Amino acid sequence: MIRGVVAVVFGALQVLVAAPVAPSAPAPSNPGDVFEFPLPTWTPHCLGFGSKWTYCNGTALRACASGEVWLHTGADVIATVGQPVAAAGDGVIVGYLIDQTFRGGVLIRHQTSSGAVITQYWHVWLKSGYGTGSRVKRGEVFADVADMGTLTHLHFAVFNADYEPHAWNGALPPSACSGFPAFPYKFIDATAFIEAHLPVAPLPRGTRI
Numbered sequence: 772m773i774r775g776v777v778a779v780v781f782g783a784l785q786v787l788v789a790a791p792v793a794p795s796a797p798a799p800s801n802p803g804d805v806f807e808f809p810l811p812t813w814t815p816h817c818l819g820f821g822s823k824w825t826y827c828n829g830t831a832l833r834a835c836a837s838g839e840v841w842l843h844t845g846a847d848v849i850a851t852v853g854q855p856v857a858a859a860g861d862g863v864i865v866g867y868l869i870d871q872t873f874r875g876g877v878l879i880r881h882q883t884s885s886g887a888v889i890t891q892y893w894h895v896w897l898k899s900g901y902g903t904g905s906r907v908k909r910g911e912v913f914a915d916v917a918d919m920g921t922l923t924h925l926h927f928a929v930f931n932a933d934y935e936p937h938a939w940n941g942a943l944p945p946s947a948c949s950g951f952p953a954f955p956y957k958f959i960d961a962t963a964f965i966e967a968h969l970p971v972a973p974l975p976r977g978t979r980i
């Protein structure tokens with residue numbers, strides 16, 4: 772066992788010495804498999820993937836009759852009013868909703884080599900000239916962060932499937948209730964997804980704390 776550990780360590784050192792500036796992953800051959808963060812900095816706001824769906828002060832937004840608080844399906848990221856929001860990848864806008872409480876929501880459908888993926892952006896306004904059916908390229912600014920006062924932030928989620936009405940959900944119950952499927956359903960950790968699909972070079976933009 773000890774010999775095995777030594778061999779692994781030695782192997783890692785060999786890699787470091789042989790290729791100190793080598794990229795960490797091979798370049799994806801399909802541009803549809805490359806994604807980036809929608810904002811240049813990626814600093815978490817109050818809620819992350821799987822957090823209880825509450826305001827920053829802990830007030831629950833929605834709960835099942837059983838009292839279970841819904842769970843947040845996206846990543847909330849610190850943003851400023853009017854800040855440009857970029858498409859996470861090449862795709863097509865497949866929906867735009869306006870909600871009195873949550874402002875605008877946008878869904879973009881991406882065709883990756885492992886199937887369709889939907890990226891979801893809440894608390895934004897579409898820029899003029901964009902609407903359902905618009906094609907966007909990765910990094911293209913298509914929306915601005917909406918003014919939600921002290922609650923202003925970007926909610927970003929990744930729905931790992933093709934479009935269906937639940938792709939709009941910002942949170943889901945911990946176990947099925949009120950006709951909604953249980954968290955996480957087809958949502959996956961948005962920050963981890965982007966990190967796993969960043970372009971190889973230049974180095975990943977943004978920061979994560």
Ligand SMILES: [Zn+2]
Pocket residue numbers: 818843845846847925926927941
């Ligand atoms: Zn959110």
